[in-house]
Amino acid sequence: MSAQAPPAGEDLTAGRPVRGSLPRRLAGRPELGAVVGAVAVFVFFSVVADAFLQWSSFSTVLYASSTIGIMAVPVALLMIGGEFDLSTGVLVTSSALISSMFSYQMTANVWVGVGVSLLATLAIGFFNGYLLVRTNLPSFIITLGTFLILQGCNLGFTKLISDTVSTKSISDMEGFPSARKVFASHLTVGDVEVQITVVWWFALIALATWILLRTRAGNWIFAVGGAKEAARAVGVPVERTKIGLYMGVALAAWISGQHLLFNYDVVQSGEGVGNELLYIIAAVIGGCLLTGGYGSAVGAAVGAFIFGMTNKGIVYAQWGADWFKFFLGAMLLLATLLNWWVRKRAEESK
Numbered sequence: 001m002s003a004q005a006p007p008a009g010e011d012l013t014a015g016r017p018v019r020g021s022l023p024r025r026l027a028g029r030p031e032l033g034a035v036v037g038a039v040a041v042f043v044f045f046s047v048v049a050d051a052f053l054q055w056s057s058f059s060t061v062l063y064a065s066s067t068i069g070i071m072a073v074p075v076a077l078l079m080i081g082g083e084f085d086l087s088t089g090v091l092v093t094s095s096a097l098i099s100s101m102f103s104y105q106m107t108a109n110v111w112v113g114v115g116v117s118l119l120a121t122l123a124i125g126f127f128n129g130y131l132l133v134r135t136n137l138p139s140f141i142i143t144l145g146t147f148l149i150l151q152g153c154n155l156g157f158t159k160l161i162s163d164t165v166s167t168k169s170i171s172d173m174e175g176f177p178s179a180r181k182v183f184a185s186h187l188t189v190g191d192v193e194v195q196i197t198v199v200w201w202f203a204l205i206a207l208a209t210w211i212l213l214r215t216r217a218g219n220w221i222f223a224v225g226g227a228k229e230a231a232r233a234v235g236v237p238v239e240r241t242k243i244g245l246y247m248g249v250a251l252a253a254w255i256s257g258q259h260l261l262f263n264y265d266v267v268q269s270g271e272g273v274g275n276e277l278l279y280i281i282a283a284v285i286g287g288c289l290l291t292g293g294y295g296s297a298v299g300a301a302v303g304a305f306i307f308g309m310t311n312k313g314i315v316y317a318q319w320g321a322d323w324f325k326f327f328l329g330a331m332l333l334l335a336t337l338l339n340w341w342v343r344k345r346a347e348e349s350k
Contacts (some may be wrong), residue, residue: 030287031299033338037285037331038306045313052316055192062194065308066201067256069301071275072282073204074252076300077212078245079283082225082292083139085128085249087146089275094150095121095257096267097158100167109175118254124150125250129243151273158269171265183255184263197259201301204252208297221245226293281328282307285335306331 045052071088078085095117103113124146131142155165162168170176186193212218220241223231232238261267284290285306286299310327314320 029299030294030296030339031302032287033335034286034299034302034306036338037335038302038309041306041309041313041327041331045309045317049313049316049318052313055190057312057316059192059194061305061308061312062198063308064311065305066195066197067259068275068278068282068307069201069304070197070204070256070259071249071252071279072286072300072304073201073208073297074245074248075279076283076286076288076295076297077208077221078249079280079288079290080212080225080292080295081221081242081245082228083132083242083245084143084280084290085246086140086143086276087124087128087150088249088253088279089272089277090147090150090154091121091124091250091253091272092256092260092275093154093267093269093272094124095254096261097154097167097257097269099258100170100261100267101157101161103170103173104168105161107173110170110173110179111175113170114179114258117257118251121250121254121257122247125247125253126243128250129246132246133239133242147276154269154272165269167267167269169265170261176262179258180262183258183261200255200259201304205297205301212297217241217244222293224292278307281332285332287335287339303335306335 051057071092075085075088098120099110099113099117101113102108102116103110106112128139128143128146131137132139135142158165158167181196183196185196187196187199188194212221220231220236220238223234223236224238224241228238260271282303283295283300285303286295286301288295288300307328310331311324314324314327
């Protein structure tokens with residue numbers, strides 16, 4: 001399809017960073033509210049918890065952030081594209097279960113199970129995206145259905161094969177040490193041990209940011225989220241873009257699932273339920289709009305970092321764990337309101 005001018009009133013680059021002077025560009029960044037919130041959370045726990053400022057504590061915060069951030073980054077891209085996925089939490093567990101059970105049942109090298117899991121997880125992501133573009137049903141309905149299917153399969157197949165709700169140990173199988181190095185090892189930086197998930201997280205942030213800001217695919221993601229029909233009219237491959245976004249989420253779920261397996265050796269089939277909300281919350285705190293067309297990968301990463309600081313800061317402050325949900329909800333509301341105010345001011349200054 002040849003490119004045409006967008007219909008009157010439609011701005012296909014509405015979610016792009018604002019250009020102009022430095023203050024105006026900063027005010028137009030979707031992650032500004034999350035950065036302000038992250039600074040406030042850091043200062044708060046630095047004051048109320050002495051252990052929070054120790055390097056070992058920072059390593060723990062980074063790890064907690066990365067376990068959410070690996071998923072929050074592609075979820076943010078999906079939300080910028082105008083969709084969201086309720087199956088992400090259980091998809092992580094499904095990925096781990098497939099790797100473990102295939103390797104154990106087939107007495108194969110664990111890397112065979114890892115490869116089968118990658119193909120199966122990508123297929124689930126493709127299924128979500130393909131069903132969405134073929135039916136035009138809301139992503140809420142489609143991914144809620146996938147969530148329920150995967151949750152049932154995780155429990156049903158694990159009980160059928162293992163006679164329990166958890167997988168068998170595969171730690172003595174060929175390939176386990178090398179797979180653990182890739183997905184669940186530690187790196188020593190000075191006197192501090194950093195989980196390999198932090199490296200995976202930073203790599204995904206860099207890749208997602210490059211895609212959004214430096215590639216044609218990034219233009220397509222903003223376009224399909226901000227004005228889908230207008231984007232289609234100028235030749236944007238809407239269907240391929242949405243399917244690709246769902247497969248990107250599935251790829252991150254595979255990475256998270258392999259970490260879950262090789263970090264703990266066994267997997268509980270009921271894990272992951274509810275985590276999909278944490279990924280969405282991190283993306284929203286980071287500046288993504290539920291309506292699509294606006295947000296950034298960096299913002300989602302900052303949202304995940306706020307999660308990590310809050311989660312561990314409460315522990316270091318020796319408060320009850322019940323306060324975690326309170327702080328997370330407060331940060332969600334405050335960051336959303338700040339993002340709304342900043343975006344409104346940026347639009348008024350155009």
